[in-house]
Amino acid sequence: MKSTITSFVMCLLLCVSSTVFAQLNTPRGSQMASVMQRVGTTDITITYSRPSVNDREVWGKLVPYGMNNLGFGTAETSPWRAGANENTTITFTHDAKVEGKDIAAGTYGLHINVKDENNATIILSKDKDAWGSYFYDPANDALRADVKLEDINHTELLTYDFAEVTANSATAALKWEKKAIPFKIEVDVAEIVMDDIRAQFKGQKGFTRQNWEQAANFALNNGGDLDEALSWVNAALEGQFFSQKTFNGLAIKAQILQKKGDMEGFRKTMDEAVTMANPNQINRIGYAMIAAKDFDRAIKYLSMNVESDPKNANWHDSLGEAYKAKGENKTAIKHFKKSLALDPPANVKANSEKNLKELGAM
Structure with missing residues:
Protein backbone atom coordinates (compact mmCIF):
# COMPACT_ATOMS: atom_id res chain seq x y z
CA MET A 1 0.00 0.00 0.00
CA LYS A 2 2.83 2.37 0.88
CA SER A 3 4.38 1.86 -2.55
CA THR A 4 1.06 2.61 -4.20
CA ILE A 5 0.60 5.85 -2.20
CA THR A 6 4.16 6.93 -3.00
CA SER A 7 3.61 6.34 -6.69
CA PHE A 8 0.36 8.32 -6.56
CA VAL A 9 2.02 11.25 -4.79
CA MET A 10 4.88 11.34 -7.29
CA CYS A 11 2.42 11.30 -10.17
CA LEU A 12 0.44 14.14 -8.57
CA LEU A 13 3.59 16.19 -8.04
CA LEU A 14 4.57 15.75 -11.69
CA CYS A 15 1.11 16.87 -12.78
CA VAL A 16 1.19 19.88 -10.47
CA SER A 17 4.70 20.76 -11.67
CA SER A 18 3.58 20.66 -15.31
CA THR A 19 0.55 22.81 -14.49
CA VAL A 20 2.58 25.36 -12.56
CA PHE A 21 5.09 25.93 -15.34
CA ALA A 22 2.74 25.72 -18.33
CA GLN A 23 2.62 29.00 -20.35
CA LEU A 24 -0.78 30.67 -20.57
CA ASN A 25 -1.80 32.69 -23.60
CA THR A 26 -2.69 36.03 -22.05
CA PRO A 27 -2.72 39.54 -23.59
CA ARG A 28 0.50 41.53 -23.63
CA GLY A 29 0.89 45.12 -22.62
CA SER A 30 2.55 45.84 -25.99
CA ASP A 188 15.17 47.13 -58.75
CA VAL A 189 11.72 46.07 -59.87
CA ALA A 190 12.53 45.65 -63.56
CA GLU A 191 15.53 43.39 -62.99
CA ILE A 192 13.72 41.30 -60.36
CA VAL A 193 10.73 40.78 -62.66
CA MET A 194 12.94 40.03 -65.65
CA ASP A 195 14.93 37.45 -63.66
CA ASP A 196 11.65 35.90 -62.50
CA ILE A 197 10.34 35.78 -66.08
CA ARG A 198 13.50 34.03 -67.30
CA ALA A 199 13.17 31.46 -64.53
CA GLN A 200 9.46 30.87 -65.17
CA PHE A 201 10.00 30.38 -68.89
CA LYS A 202 11.96 27.23 -68.03
CA GLY A 203 8.75 25.75 -66.64
CA GLN A 204 5.12 25.40 -67.63
CA LYS A 205 4.58 29.13 -68.10
CA GLY A 206 6.99 29.04 -71.03
CA PHE A 207 4.45 27.12 -73.11
CA THR A 208 1.86 29.90 -73.39
CA ARG A 209 1.94 32.51 -76.13
CA GLN A 210 0.33 35.22 -74.01
CA ASN A 211 3.12 34.96 -71.42
CA TRP A 212 5.77 35.68 -74.06
CA GLU A 213 3.76 38.69 -75.27
CA GLN A 214 3.36 39.91 -71.67
CA ALA A 215 7.07 39.48 -70.97
CA ALA A 216 8.05 41.40 -74.10
CA ASN A 217 5.62 44.19 -73.25
CA PHE A 218 7.00 44.45 -69.70
CA ALA A 219 10.58 44.69 -70.96
CA LEU A 220 9.53 47.30 -73.53
CA ASN A 221 7.90 49.55 -70.94
CA ASN A 222 10.28 49.06 -68.03
CA GLY A 223 13.75 49.58 -69.40
CA GLY A 224 14.43 45.94 -70.22
CA ASP A 225 16.81 44.56 -72.85
CA LEU A 226 15.09 45.38 -76.15
CA ASP A 227 16.85 42.58 -78.04
CA GLU A 228 15.62 40.10 -75.43
CA ALA A 229 12.13 41.63 -75.63
CA LEU A 230 12.17 41.26 -79.41
CA SER A 231 13.19 37.61 -79.14
CA TRP A 232 10.33 37.02 -76.71
CA VAL A 233 7.66 38.60 -78.90
CA ASN A 234 9.04 36.82 -81.97
CA ALA A 235 8.63 33.52 -80.12
CA ALA A 236 5.01 34.45 -79.45
CA LEU A 237 4.44 35.24 -83.12
CA GLU A 238 6.12 32.35 -84.91
CA GLY A 239 8.44 29.36 -84.74
CA GLN A 240 7.03 27.62 -81.63
CA PHE A 241 4.16 25.16 -81.26
CA PHE A 242 2.26 27.76 -79.21
CA SER A 243 3.02 30.70 -81.55
CA GLN A 244 0.25 32.67 -83.23
CA LYS A 245 0.21 35.97 -85.03
CA THR A 246 -2.10 38.36 -83.22
CA PHE A 247 -2.71 42.08 -83.34
CA ASN A 248 -1.42 42.41 -79.78
CA GLY A 249 1.82 40.56 -80.54
CA LEU A 250 2.45 42.53 -83.73
CA ALA A 251 1.70 45.84 -81.99
CA ILE A 252 4.21 45.01 -79.24
CA LYS A 253 6.82 44.02 -81.82
CA ALA A 254 6.25 47.26 -83.72
CA GLN A 255 6.78 49.35 -80.59
CA ILE A 256 9.99 47.46 -79.74
CA LEU A 257 11.32 48.07 -83.25
CA GLN A 258 10.38 51.75 -82.99
CA LYS A 259 12.21 52.06 -79.67
CA LYS A 260 15.24 50.34 -81.19
CA GLY A 261 15.21 52.95 -83.98
CA ASP A 262 14.18 50.50 -86.72
CA MET A 263 11.49 52.72 -88.27
CA GLU A 264 11.21 50.64 -91.44
CA GLY A 265 10.54 47.54 -89.37
CA PHE A 266 8.10 49.53 -87.20
CA ARG A 267 6.04 50.65 -90.20
CA LYS A 268 6.10 47.25 -91.88
CA THR A 269 4.93 45.53 -88.70
CA MET A 270 2.17 48.11 -88.17
CA ASP A 271 0.98 47.53 -91.73
CA GLU A 272 0.60 43.85 -90.87
CA ALA A 273 -1.00 44.54 -87.50
CA VAL A 274 -3.70 46.79 -88.96
CA THR A 275 -4.99 43.91 -91.11
CA MET A 276 -5.88 42.05 -87.88
CA ALA A 277 -7.17 45.04 -85.93
CA ASN A 278 -10.70 45.86 -84.83
CA PRO A 279 -11.92 49.48 -85.23
CA ASN A 280 -10.78 50.60 -81.76
CA GLN A 281 -7.35 49.07 -82.35
CA ILE A 282 -7.14 50.76 -85.75
CA ASN A 283 -7.94 54.06 -84.06
CA ARG A 284 -5.15 53.55 -81.52
CA ILE A 285 -2.49 52.71 -84.09
CA GLY A 286 -3.66 55.64 -86.21
CA TYR A 287 -2.79 57.92 -83.30
CA ALA A 288 0.49 56.01 -82.85
CA MET A 289 1.35 56.93 -86.42
CA ILE A 290 0.46 60.58 -85.77
CA ALA A 291 2.86 60.50 -82.81
CA ALA A 292 5.51 58.94 -85.08
CA LYS A 293 4.87 61.75 -87.60
CA ASP A 294 3.98 59.20 -90.29
CA PHE A 295 0.90 61.19 -91.25
CA ASP A 296 0.21 59.37 -94.50
CA ARG A 297 -0.05 56.02 -92.69
CA ALA A 298 -2.18 57.61 -89.98
CA ILE A 299 -4.59 58.91 -92.61
CA LYS A 300 -4.57 55.55 -94.42
CA TYR A 301 -5.38 53.61 -91.22
CA LEU A 302 -8.00 56.02 -89.87
CA SER A 303 -9.70 56.24 -93.27
CA MET A 304 -10.37 52.50 -93.00
CA ASN A 305 -12.68 53.17 -90.03
CA VAL A 306 -14.48 56.04 -91.78
CA GLU A 307 -15.03 53.89 -94.88
CA SER A 308 -16.39 50.95 -92.89
CA ASP A 309 -18.56 53.08 -90.58
CA PRO A 310 -19.12 56.55 -92.12
CA LYS A 311 -21.73 57.54 -89.51
CA ASN A 312 -19.38 57.16 -86.55
CA ALA A 313 -18.54 60.64 -85.24
CA ASN A 314 -15.41 59.44 -83.42
CA TRP A 315 -13.83 58.08 -86.60
CA HIS A 316 -14.32 61.41 -88.38
CA ASP A 317 -12.88 63.26 -85.38
CA SER A 318 -9.79 61.02 -85.35
CA LEU A 319 -9.26 61.33 -89.10
CA GLY A 320 -9.62 65.10 -88.76
CA GLU A 321 -6.73 65.07 -86.27
CA ALA A 322 -4.55 63.15 -88.72
CA TYR A 323 -5.23 65.66 -91.51
CA LYS A 324 -4.65 68.55 -89.10
CA ALA A 325 -1.32 67.06 -88.00
CA LYS A 326 -0.28 66.79 -91.65
CA GLY A 327 -1.26 70.41 -92.29
CA GLU A 328 -4.19 69.65 -94.61
CA ASN A 329 -6.49 71.96 -92.68
CA LYS A 330 -9.32 72.15 -95.22
CA THR A 331 -9.86 68.40 -95.15
CA ALA A 332 -9.42 68.35 -91.37
CA ILE A 333 -12.21 70.95 -90.97
CA LYS A 334 -14.49 68.87 -93.18
CA HIS A 335 -14.12 65.81 -90.93
CA PHE A 336 -14.46 67.76 -87.67
CA LYS A 337 -17.71 69.34 -88.95
CA LYS A 338 -18.93 65.94 -90.10
CA SER A 339 -18.20 64.63 -86.59
CA LEU A 340 -20.36 67.38 -85.04
CA ALA A 341 -23.17 66.72 -87.54
CA LEU A 342 -23.39 63.09 -86.35
CA ASP A 343 -24.47 63.98 -82.78
CA PRO A 344 -21.21 62.84 -81.14
CA PRO A 345 -20.75 61.91 -77.48
CA ALA A 346 -19.67 64.78 -75.22
CA ASN A 347 -15.93 64.00 -75.26
CA VAL A 348 -15.81 63.69 -79.06
CA LYS A 349 -17.88 66.84 -79.47
CA ALA A 350 -15.54 68.79 -77.21
CA ASN A 351 -12.49 67.60 -79.14
CA SER A 352 -13.96 68.44 -82.55
CA GLU A 353 -15.03 71.91 -81.37
CA LYS A 354 -11.58 72.54 -79.83
CA ASN A 355 -9.84 71.64 -83.08
CA LEU A 356 -12.22 73.71 -85.19
CA LYS A 357 -11.53 76.73 -82.97
CA GLU A 358 -7.80 76.18 -83.33
CA LEU A 359 -8.24 76.02 -87.09
CA GLY A 360 -10.33 79.23 -87.07
CA ALA A 361 -13.43 77.44 -88.32
CA MET A 362 -15.71 78.20 -85.33
Whole structure:
Protein backbone atom coordinates (compact mmCIF):
# COMPACT_ATOMS: atom_id res chain seq x y z
CA MET A 1 0.00 0.00 0.00
CA LYS A 2 2.83 2.37 0.88
CA SER A 3 4.38 1.86 -2.55
CA THR A 4 1.06 2.61 -4.20
CA ILE A 5 0.60 5.85 -2.20
CA THR A 6 4.16 6.93 -3.00
CA SER A 7 3.61 6.34 -6.69
CA PHE A 8 0.36 8.32 -6.56
CA VAL A 9 2.02 11.25 -4.79
CA MET A 10 4.88 11.34 -7.29
CA CYS A 11 2.42 11.30 -10.17
CA LEU A 12 0.44 14.14 -8.57
CA LEU A 13 3.59 16.19 -8.04
CA LEU A 14 4.57 15.75 -11.69
CA CYS A 15 1.11 16.87 -12.78
CA VAL A 16 1.19 19.88 -10.47
CA SER A 17 4.70 20.76 -11.67
CA SER A 18 3.58 20.66 -15.31
CA THR A 19 0.55 22.81 -14.49
CA VAL A 20 2.58 25.36 -12.56
CA PHE A 21 5.09 25.93 -15.34
CA ALA A 22 2.74 25.72 -18.33
CA GLN A 23 2.62 29.00 -20.35
CA LEU A 24 -0.78 30.67 -20.57
CA ASN A 25 -1.80 32.69 -23.60
CA THR A 26 -2.69 36.03 -22.05
CA PRO A 27 -2.72 39.54 -23.59
CA ARG A 28 0.50 41.53 -23.63
CA GLY A 29 0.89 45.12 -22.62
CA SER A 30 2.55 45.84 -25.99
CA GLN A 31 0.59 43.99 -28.65
CA MET A 32 2.25 42.35 -31.63
CA ALA A 33 1.68 43.90 -35.06
CA SER A 34 2.87 43.51 -38.63
CA VAL A 35 2.80 45.82 -41.66
CA MET A 36 3.60 44.80 -45.24
CA GLN A 37 4.16 46.84 -48.39
CA ARG A 38 4.68 45.44 -51.86
CA VAL A 39 7.00 47.27 -54.26
CA GLY A 40 6.77 45.72 -57.70
CA THR A 41 6.78 42.03 -56.78
CA THR A 42 8.85 42.46 -53.60
CA ASP A 43 7.16 42.24 -50.20
CA ILE A 44 8.64 44.25 -47.32
CA THR A 45 7.29 43.19 -43.93
CA ILE A 46 7.98 44.73 -40.50
CA THR A 47 6.91 42.74 -37.44
CA TYR A 48 7.03 44.47 -34.05
CA SER A 49 5.37 45.04 -30.69
CA ARG A 50 3.54 48.31 -29.97
CA PRO A 51 4.15 50.07 -26.66
CA SER A 52 2.08 53.16 -25.81
CA VAL A 53 3.38 56.53 -24.67
CA ASN A 54 1.19 56.40 -21.55
CA ASP A 55 2.16 59.94 -20.46
CA ARG A 56 5.85 59.03 -20.42
CA GLU A 57 8.74 61.08 -21.80
CA VAL A 58 9.92 58.93 -24.68
CA TRP A 59 12.88 60.36 -26.54
CA GLY A 60 16.02 60.59 -24.47
CA LYS A 61 14.31 58.99 -21.46
CA LEU A 62 12.23 55.87 -22.15
CA VAL A 63 14.30 55.50 -25.32
CA PRO A 64 17.74 56.68 -24.16
CA TYR A 65 20.00 58.36 -26.65
CA GLY A 66 23.02 56.51 -27.99
CA MET A 67 24.26 52.97 -27.31
CA ASN A 68 23.58 51.78 -23.76
CA ASN A 69 24.33 48.92 -21.36
CA LEU A 70 20.89 47.45 -20.70
CA GLY A 71 22.03 45.45 -17.67
CA PHE A 72 21.12 42.09 -19.13
CA GLY A 73 22.28 39.77 -21.90
CA THR A 74 25.66 39.56 -23.56
CA ALA A 75 25.83 42.98 -25.21
CA GLU A 76 28.13 45.53 -23.63
CA THR A 77 26.22 48.34 -25.31
CA SER A 78 23.03 48.10 -27.30
CA PRO A 79 20.86 50.19 -29.63
CA TRP A 80 17.10 50.44 -29.11
CA ARG A 81 15.06 47.41 -30.15
CA ALA A 82 12.79 49.71 -32.21
CA GLY A 83 9.68 48.36 -30.53
CA ALA A 84 8.99 46.21 -27.49
CA ASN A 85 9.45 42.58 -26.41
CA GLU A 86 11.16 40.36 -29.04
CA ASN A 87 13.34 41.58 -31.85
CA THR A 88 11.60 43.90 -34.26
CA THR A 89 12.21 42.27 -37.64
CA ILE A 90 12.13 43.38 -41.25
CA THR A 91 11.84 40.93 -44.16
CA PHE A 92 12.66 41.48 -47.84
CA THR A 93 11.54 38.84 -50.34
CA HIS A 94 14.12 40.11 -52.86
CA ASP A 95 17.37 42.02 -52.69
CA ALA A 96 16.82 45.70 -51.97
CA LYS A 97 18.52 48.93 -50.88
CA VAL A 98 17.97 50.73 -47.58
CA GLU A 99 18.97 54.38 -47.72
CA GLY A 100 20.98 53.55 -50.84
CA LYS A 101 22.84 50.59 -49.28
CA ASP A 102 22.48 47.02 -50.54
CA ILE A 103 20.67 44.45 -48.41
CA ALA A 104 20.17 40.84 -49.46
CA ALA A 105 16.77 39.15 -49.41
CA GLY A 106 15.95 37.72 -45.98
CA THR A 107 14.81 38.59 -42.46
CA TYR A 108 16.81 40.86 -40.17
CA GLY A 109 16.61 42.19 -36.65
CA LEU A 110 15.73 45.89 -36.86
CA HIS A 111 17.44 48.12 -34.29
CA ILE A 112 17.80 51.89 -34.10
CA ASN A 113 20.55 53.88 -32.42
CA VAL A 114 18.73 57.12 -31.59
CA LYS A 115 21.69 59.46 -31.19
CA ASP A 116 19.82 62.63 -30.29
CA GLU A 117 16.53 64.37 -31.05
CA ASN A 118 17.49 64.82 -34.71
CA ASN A 119 19.73 61.91 -35.72
CA ALA A 120 19.56 58.11 -35.71
CA THR A 121 21.18 55.07 -37.30
CA ILE A 122 19.10 52.22 -38.71
CA ILE A 123 20.80 48.89 -37.94
CA LEU A 124 19.81 45.63 -39.62
CA SER A 125 21.26 42.58 -37.84
CA LYS A 126 21.65 39.06 -39.19
CA ASP A 127 20.66 37.89 -35.70
CA LYS A 128 16.88 38.01 -36.08
CA ASP A 129 15.90 35.66 -33.25
CA ALA A 130 17.39 37.36 -30.17
CA TRP A 131 15.15 38.98 -27.56
CA GLY A 132 15.18 42.73 -28.04
CA SER A 133 18.66 44.26 -28.17
CA TYR A 134 20.06 42.48 -25.10
CA PHE A 135 22.24 40.20 -27.21
CA TYR A 136 23.14 42.70 -29.91
CA ASP A 137 26.53 42.04 -31.51
CA PRO A 138 27.88 44.55 -34.06
CA ALA A 139 29.67 41.66 -35.78
CA ASN A 140 26.22 40.56 -37.00
CA ASP A 141 25.40 43.91 -38.62
CA ALA A 142 24.22 43.51 -42.21
CA LEU A 143 23.60 47.22 -42.75
CA ARG A 144 23.87 50.58 -41.01
CA ALA A 145 22.31 53.75 -42.40
CA ASP A 146 22.14 57.23 -40.89
CA VAL A 147 18.75 58.95 -41.01
CA LYS A 148 17.04 62.07 -39.64
CA LEU A 149 14.16 62.21 -37.16
CA GLU A 150 11.10 64.24 -38.10
CA ASP A 151 8.52 66.05 -36.00
CA ILE A 152 4.95 64.68 -36.24
CA ASN A 153 1.62 64.93 -34.46
CA HIS A 154 1.25 62.84 -31.31
CA THR A 155 1.09 59.08 -31.95
CA GLU A 156 0.16 57.15 -28.82
CA LEU A 157 0.92 53.63 -30.01
CA LEU A 158 4.27 52.96 -31.66
CA THR A 159 3.45 52.51 -35.33
CA TYR A 160 5.32 51.51 -38.47
CA ASP A 161 3.84 52.51 -41.79
CA PHE A 162 4.72 53.09 -45.43
CA ALA A 163 3.63 56.65 -46.09
CA GLU A 164 5.35 57.12 -49.45
CA VAL A 165 5.22 54.43 -52.13
CA THR A 166 6.38 54.65 -55.76
CA ALA A 167 6.80 52.08 -58.51
CA ASN A 168 10.33 51.30 -57.29
CA SER A 169 10.50 52.40 -53.66
CA ALA A 170 8.74 52.80 -50.33
CA THR A 171 9.57 54.93 -47.32
CA ALA A 172 8.99 53.08 -44.05
CA ALA A 173 8.69 55.12 -40.88
CA LEU A 174 8.58 54.37 -37.18
CA LYS A 175 6.20 56.85 -35.53
CA TRP A 176 5.87 57.32 -31.79
CA GLU A 177 5.04 60.19 -29.49
CA LYS A 178 5.95 63.27 -31.57
CA LYS A 179 8.81 61.85 -33.63
CA ALA A 180 9.09 59.79 -36.82
CA ILE A 181 12.15 57.88 -38.02
CA PRO A 182 11.78 57.34 -41.79
CA PHE A 183 14.03 55.24 -43.99
CA LYS A 184 13.79 54.70 -47.73
CA ILE A 185 13.74 51.23 -49.29
CA GLU A 186 14.41 50.83 -53.00
CA VAL A 187 13.90 47.80 -55.22
CA ASP A 188 15.17 47.13 -58.75
CA VAL A 189 11.72 46.07 -59.87
CA ALA A 190 12.53 45.65 -63.56
CA GLU A 191 15.53 43.39 -62.99
CA ILE A 192 13.72 41.30 -60.36
CA VAL A 193 10.73 40.78 -62.66
CA MET A 194 12.94 40.03 -65.65
CA ASP A 195 14.93 37.45 -63.66
CA ASP A 196 11.65 35.90 -62.50
CA ILE A 197 10.34 35.78 -66.08
CA ARG A 198 13.50 34.03 -67.30
CA ALA A 199 13.17 31.46 -64.53
CA GLN A 200 9.46 30.87 -65.17
CA PHE A 201 10.00 30.38 -68.89
CA LYS A 202 11.96 27.23 -68.03
CA GLY A 203 8.75 25.75 -66.64
CA GLN A 204 5.12 25.40 -67.63
CA LYS A 205 4.58 29.13 -68.10
CA GLY A 206 6.99 29.04 -71.03
CA PHE A 207 4.45 27.12 -73.11
CA THR A 208 1.86 29.90 -73.39
CA ARG A 209 1.94 32.51 -76.13
CA GLN A 210 0.33 35.22 -74.01
CA ASN A 211 3.12 34.96 -71.42
CA TRP A 212 5.77 35.68 -74.06
CA GLU A 213 3.76 38.69 -75.27
CA GLN A 214 3.36 39.91 -71.67
CA ALA A 215 7.07 39.48 -70.97
CA ALA A 216 8.05 41.40 -74.10
CA ASN A 217 5.62 44.19 -73.25
CA PHE A 218 7.00 44.45 -69.70
CA ALA A 219 10.58 44.69 -70.96
CA LEU A 220 9.53 47.30 -73.53
CA ASN A 221 7.90 49.55 -70.94
CA ASN A 222 10.28 49.06 -68.03
CA GLY A 223 13.75 49.58 -69.40
CA GLY A 224 14.43 45.94 -70.22
CA ASP A 225 16.81 44.56 -72.85
CA LEU A 226 15.09 45.38 -76.15
CA ASP A 227 16.85 42.58 -78.04
CA GLU A 228 15.62 40.10 -75.43
CA ALA A 229 12.13 41.63 -75.63
CA LEU A 230 12.17 41.26 -79.41
CA SER A 231 13.19 37.61 -79.14
CA TRP A 232 10.33 37.02 -76.71
CA VAL A 233 7.66 38.60 -78.90
CA ASN A 234 9.04 36.82 -81.97
CA ALA A 235 8.63 33.52 -80.12
CA ALA A 236 5.01 34.45 -79.45
CA LEU A 237 4.44 35.24 -83.12
CA GLU A 238 6.12 32.35 -84.91
CA GLY A 239 8.44 29.36 -84.74
CA GLN A 240 7.03 27.62 -81.63
CA PHE A 241 4.16 25.16 -81.26
CA PHE A 242 2.26 27.76 -79.21
CA SER A 243 3.02 30.70 -81.55
CA GLN A 244 0.25 32.67 -83.23
CA LYS A 245 0.21 35.97 -85.03
CA THR A 246 -2.10 38.36 -83.22
CA PHE A 247 -2.71 42.08 -83.34
CA ASN A 248 -1.42 42.41 -79.78
CA GLY A 249 1.82 40.56 -80.54
CA LEU A 250 2.45 42.53 -83.73
CA ALA A 251 1.70 45.84 -81.99
CA ILE A 252 4.21 45.01 -79.24
CA LYS A 253 6.82 44.02 -81.82
CA ALA A 254 6.25 47.26 -83.72
CA GLN A 255 6.78 49.35 -80.59
CA ILE A 256 9.99 47.46 -79.74
CA LEU A 257 11.32 48.07 -83.25
CA GLN A 258 10.38 51.75 -82.99
CA LYS A 259 12.21 52.06 -79.67
CA LYS A 260 15.24 50.34 -81.19
CA GLY A 261 15.21 52.95 -83.98
CA ASP A 262 14.18 50.50 -86.72
CA MET A 263 11.49 52.72 -88.27
CA GLU A 264 11.21 50.64 -91.44
CA GLY A 265 10.54 47.54 -89.37
CA PHE A 266 8.10 49.53 -87.20
CA ARG A 267 6.04 50.65 -90.20
CA LYS A 268 6.10 47.25 -91.88
CA THR A 269 4.93 45.53 -88.70
CA MET A 270 2.17 48.11 -88.17
CA ASP A 271 0.98 47.53 -91.73
CA GLU A 272 0.60 43.85 -90.87
CA ALA A 273 -1.00 44.54 -87.50
CA VAL A 274 -3.70 46.79 -88.96
CA THR A 275 -4.99 43.91 -91.11
CA MET A 276 -5.88 42.05 -87.88
CA ALA A 277 -7.17 45.04 -85.93
CA ASN A 278 -10.70 45.86 -84.83
CA PRO A 279 -11.92 49.48 -85.23
CA ASN A 280 -10.78 50.60 -81.76
CA GLN A 281 -7.35 49.07 -82.35
CA ILE A 282 -7.14 50.76 -85.75
CA ASN A 283 -7.94 54.06 -84.06
CA ARG A 284 -5.15 53.55 -81.52
CA ILE A 285 -2.49 52.71 -84.09
CA GLY A 286 -3.66 55.64 -86.21
CA TYR A 287 -2.79 57.92 -83.30
CA ALA A 288 0.49 56.01 -82.85
CA MET A 289 1.35 56.93 -86.42
CA ILE A 290 0.46 60.58 -85.77
CA ALA A 291 2.86 60.50 -82.81
CA ALA A 292 5.51 58.94 -85.08
CA LYS A 293 4.87 61.75 -87.60
CA ASP A 294 3.98 59.20 -90.29
CA PHE A 295 0.90 61.19 -91.25
CA ASP A 296 0.21 59.37 -94.50
CA ARG A 297 -0.05 56.02 -92.69
CA ALA A 298 -2.18 57.61 -89.98
CA ILE A 299 -4.59 58.91 -92.61
CA LYS A 300 -4.57 55.55 -94.42
CA TYR A 301 -5.38 53.61 -91.22
CA LEU A 302 -8.00 56.02 -89.87
CA SER A 303 -9.70 56.24 -93.27
CA MET A 304 -10.37 52.50 -93.00
CA ASN A 305 -12.68 53.17 -90.03
CA VAL A 306 -14.48 56.04 -91.78
CA GLU A 307 -15.03 53.89 -94.88
CA SER A 308 -16.39 50.95 -92.89
CA ASP A 309 -18.56 53.08 -90.58
CA PRO A 310 -19.12 56.55 -92.12
CA LYS A 311 -21.73 57.54 -89.51
CA ASN A 312 -19.38 57.16 -86.55
CA ALA A 313 -18.54 60.64 -85.24
CA ASN A 314 -15.41 59.44 -83.42
CA TRP A 315 -13.83 58.08 -86.60
CA HIS A 316 -14.32 61.41 -88.38
CA ASP A 317 -12.88 63.26 -85.38
CA SER A 318 -9.79 61.02 -85.35
CA LEU A 319 -9.26 61.33 -89.10
CA GLY A 320 -9.62 65.10 -88.76
CA GLU A 321 -6.73 65.07 -86.27
CA ALA A 322 -4.55 63.15 -88.72
CA TYR A 323 -5.23 65.66 -91.51
CA LYS A 324 -4.65 68.55 -89.10
CA ALA A 325 -1.32 67.06 -88.00
CA LYS A 326 -0.28 66.79 -91.65
CA GLY A 327 -1.26 70.41 -92.29
CA GLU A 328 -4.19 69.65 -94.61
CA ASN A 329 -6.49 71.96 -92.68
CA LYS A 330 -9.32 72.15 -95.22
CA THR A 331 -9.86 68.40 -95.15
CA ALA A 332 -9.42 68.35 -91.37
CA ILE A 333 -12.21 70.95 -90.97
CA LYS A 334 -14.49 68.87 -93.18
CA HIS A 335 -14.12 65.81 -90.93
CA PHE A 336 -14.46 67.76 -87.67
CA LYS A 337 -17.71 69.34 -88.95
CA LYS A 338 -18.93 65.94 -90.10
CA SER A 339 -18.20 64.63 -86.59
CA LEU A 340 -20.36 67.38 -85.04
CA ALA A 341 -23.17 66.72 -87.54
CA LEU A 342 -23.39 63.09 -86.35
CA ASP A 343 -24.47 63.98 -82.78
CA PRO A 344 -21.21 62.84 -81.14
CA PRO A 345 -20.75 61.91 -77.48
CA ALA A 346 -19.67 64.78 -75.22
CA ASN A 347 -15.93 64.00 -75.26
CA VAL A 348 -15.81 63.69 -79.06
CA LYS A 349 -17.88 66.84 -79.47
CA ALA A 350 -15.54 68.79 -77.21
CA ASN A 351 -12.49 67.60 -79.14
CA SER A 352 -13.96 68.44 -82.55
CA GLU A 353 -15.03 71.91 -81.37
CA LYS A 354 -11.58 72.54 -79.83
CA ASN A 355 -9.84 71.64 -83.08
CA LEU A 356 -12.22 73.71 -85.19
CA LYS A 357 -11.53 76.73 -82.97
CA GLU A 358 -7.80 76.18 -83.33
CA LEU A 359 -8.24 76.02 -87.09
CA GLY A 360 -10.33 79.23 -87.07
CA ALA A 361 -13.43 77.44 -88.32
CA MET A 362 -15.71 78.20 -85.33
